[in-house]
Amino acid sequence: MSSDAMNYWLMKSEPEAFSIDDLKRKRSEAWDGVRNYQARNFMRDGMRPGDRIFFYHSNCPTPGIVGIAEVATDAYPDPTQFDPGSHYFDPGSSRDNPRWMLVDVKFVRKLKRTISLDELKGHDALLAMPLLRKGNRLSVMPVGAADWQYILALE
């Protein structure tokens, strides 16, 4: 990223696996298991501690933004890639040259209500955002500052 200004992000999680309430309870969580290069690059190259995150519930009855979190650390190697017992084990990675990076994510607050994907799609001002691009399956993606403010104002 080109400046020191705070950046904004959106991170998806299936609530049955890890929900905003899970993050609230644990306060902070290592965002492991990302195995997509573009998503990794956003975490490794784009994220800085203090950046704000929309926490998004995917693959559930009402997909949408449910809370706000914060980047808590710089990127570091995802330990699950080295663990043969982990679902996320990657035999092609090594400790000397780790392939997958993650950041810790810290709970900030829940939104007063879920701002659903369906609702977001109803706002022409937001149609260009990566989340609403057809076919986008990225689990970590940037959110423009203007879009961030616009969405928060919907709350």
Next chain:
DNA sequence: GCCAACGTTGGC
């Protein structure tokens, strides 16, 4: 459960 829209893998 279906399936579109990807990303990855591997034969050639």
Next chain:
DNA sequence: GCCAACGTTGGC
């Protein structure tokens, strides 16, 4: 380097 086959994501 091409591209078919395969696996995954995630809305519906």
